[in-house]
Amino acid sequence: MSIAVKNITKRFDIHPALRDVSLDIEDGQLIALLGPSGSGKTTLLRVIAGLEFPDEQDGRILFQGRDVSDLSAYQRKAGFVFQHYALFNHMNVFENIAFSFRVLKRSQRPPESAIKERVAELLRAVQLEGYENRLPTQLSGGQRQRVAFARALANRPEVLLLDEPFGALDAKVRKDLRRWLREFHDSTKLTTIFVTHDQDEAFEVADRVVLIDKGSIQQTGTPAEVRNHPANAFVADFLGIKEA
Amino acid sequence: MPGATTLNLNNRQPLRATGDSATVRAVLIGSVVAFFILFLLLPLVVVFQEAFSKGLAAFLETFRDPYTRHSIILTLVIAVISVPLNTVFGIAAAWSVTRYRFKGRSLLITLIDLPLWVSPVIAGLLYVLVFGAKGWFGPWLREHEIRVIFAVPGMVLATIFVTFPFVARGLIPLMQAQGMKEEEAALTLGANGWQILMRITLPKIKWGLLYGIILCNARAMGEFGAVSVVSGHIRGKTNTMPLHIEILYNEYQFASAFAVASVLALLAIVTLILKTRAEWRAEQELRATRSAKTP
Numbered sequence: 001m002s003i004a005v006k007n008i009t010k011r012f013d014i015h016p017a018l019r020d021v022s023l024d025i026e027d028g029q030l031i032a033l034l035g036p037s038g039s040g041k042t043t044l045l046r047v048i049a050g051l052e053f054p055d056e057q058d059g060r061i062l063f064q065g066r067d068v069s070d071l072s073a074y075q076r077k078a079g080f081v082f083q084h085y086a087l088f089n090h091m092n093v094f095e096n097i098a099f100s101f102r103v104l105k106r107s108q109r110p111p112e113s114a115i116k117e118r119v120a121e122l123l124r125a126v127q128l129e130g131y132e133n134r135l136p137t138q139l140s141g142g143q144r145q146r147v148a149f150a151r152a153l154a155n156r157p158e159v160l161l162l163d164e165p166f167g168a169l170d171a172k173v174r175k176d177l178r179r180w181l182r183e184f185h186d187s188t189k190l191t192t193i194f195v196t197h198d199q200d201e202a203f204e205v206a207d208r209v210v211l212i213d214k215g216s217i218q219q220t221g222t223p224a225e226v227r228n229h230p231a232n233a234f235v236a237d238f239l240g241i242k243e244a
Numbered sequence: 245m246p247g248a249t250t251l252n253l254n255n256r257q258p259l260r261a262t263g264d265s266a267t268v269r270a271v272l273i274g275s276v277v278a279f280f281i282l283f284l285l286l287p288l289v290v291v292f293q294e295a296f297s298k299g300l301a302a303f304l305e306t307f308r309d310p311y312t313r314h315s316i317i318l319t320l321v322i323a324v325i326s327v328p329l330n331t332v333f334g335i336a337a338a339w340s341v342t343r344y345r346f347k348g349r350s351l352l353i354t355l356i357d358l359p360l361w362v363s364p365v366i367a368g369l370l371y372v373l374v375f376g377a378k379g380w381f382g383p384w385l386r387e388h389e390i391r392v393i394f395a396v397p398g399m400v401l402a403t404i405f406v407t408f409p410f411v412a413r414g415l416i417p418l419m420q421a422q423g424m425k426e427e428e429a430a431l432t433l434g435a436n437g438w439q440i441l442m443r444i445t446l447p448k449i450k451w452g453l454l455y456g457i458i459l460c461n462a463r464a465m466g467e468f469g470a471v472s473v474v475s476g477h478i479r480g481k482t483n484t485m486p487l488h489i490e491i492l493y494n495e496y497q498f499a500s501a502f503a504v505a506s507v508l509a510l511l512a513i514v515t516l517i518l519k520t521r522a523e524w525r526a527e528q529e530l531r532a533t534r535s536a537k538t539p
Binding site (some may be wrong): 050088100102104151154 | 426428430434435
């Protein structure tokens with residue numbers, strides 16, 4: 001699903017988090033929002049998900065050309081993965097993943113057998129078969145984040161939004177999950193946006209990188225384009241490249 | 245003189261890492277235990293001793309008295325009305341101040357505590373001023389033949405006022421510490437507000453909530469001052485257990501007064517046990533969220 005962000009401005013108190021941001025994302029791409037902390041990248045992701053709403057009326061969010069600006073997060077149903085997993089600690093792994101089916105109206109809810117099958121399929125995809133009855137607190141950080149991925153994917157969202165998904169994990173697990181995400185994206189072509197402050201991560205995983213600073217987009221391009229032709233002093237400085 | 249001895253020993257002994265000598269520690273702990281026994285435990289023992297001073301039969305006889313029975317029932321009725329209401333108000337208040345940012349938010353947090361620092365008698369008088377015969381709504385209420393003051397509705401209102409803070413106060417720090425990432429996750433998974441409250445938030449806060457409800461209930465059943473002002477002390481009509489105890493005591497029916505008091509004391513002990521348990525589980529609840537945030 002393609003995503004269009006049009007003229008989004010968002011302030012917290014008086015400090016602007018996003019200033020008139022516009023961005024087009026093609027269907028099937030894996031995009032990294034890259035920038036220092038406080039740059040507004042997470043806010044942009046949350047605005048796309050419907051967890052925050054832009055200040056100005058003319059700010060718009062379009063999913064596949066359809067205006068979703070006035071829909072709340074539960075109507076947009078973008079798959080969302082949080083930095084600190086945000087798993088439901090009082091539910092086991094199975095119920096966490098099945099949650100998006102449990103909240104459906106009875107008439108729309110798939111039968112229990114179909115839910116079971118879907119959860120098993122997802123657990124296979126994230127390599128956690130047999131973990132259905134574990135509680136989140138009994139899992140390692142990497143395992144928890146994989147459950148969070150499975151939960152976000154359960155009801156087949158058309159877009160996947162990841163907020164620093166590897167930020168809380170140690171280096172080895174980080175690398176594995178990074179590779180897993182790239183392979184997963186190659187096999188599904190699910191439009192994916194992930195937020196990171198780590199340029200290696202952005203360049204290794206993403207098709208396109210969006211550099212953000214002080215609430216504005218500084219440059220958009222493939223990793224090679226951005227690296228070889230930094231658009232301005234901020235990009236060059238942030239990436240540690242000497243300007244020609 | 246114990247004070248002098250302490251000083252002496254203190255000078256002789258080298259200070260430990262905590263900065264207190266063993267003697268200071270012993271004196272401190274000893275005085276706290278002595279205080280506890282003298283002011284808390286002993287009165288509790290006396291209550292039960294006096295209650296049974298004329299034997300078990302006299303003790304049970306107290307509870308055959310229709311006025312005593314009525315006071316117990318009225319106490320329960322008031323608690324059954326005010327505790328659920330304050331549970332709902334408390335959840336709503338805690339939800340509002342922890343989930344939303346709005347003007348006057350910190351004022352609202354302060355106001356939630358208001359009943360704790362206003363004397364209960366003042367609280368009762370406020371209701372008399374508002375709903376009493378000469379109060380704001382007095383004439384209107386009389387026209388419609390609704391009795392609030394010197395009747396059960398006023399006692400319920402006074403109890404709600406006095407017990408309002410307990411649920412909200414227990415929940416606000418817990419909900420603040422837990423944050424709302426799980427709720428946001430549920431939102432992106434298609435859950436609506438009601439589903440989030442029932443399936444995510446309430447399970448997350450259940451022990452903290454129970455802790456607040458237990459305290460709220462204990463205070464509702466034990467409240468004297470505010471209820472006393474609006475009650476009018478009509479035996480068999482507007483007498484709760486604490487008010488009934490006072491009447492019995494003033495009429496020199498000591499054994500009966502202490503018998504009823506022992507029931508309230510027992511309630512306090514049960515509350516303490518339940519509270520300790522709920523408090524412990526609430527801490528576990530908080531620790532679970534914390535550990536979930538570290539890999």
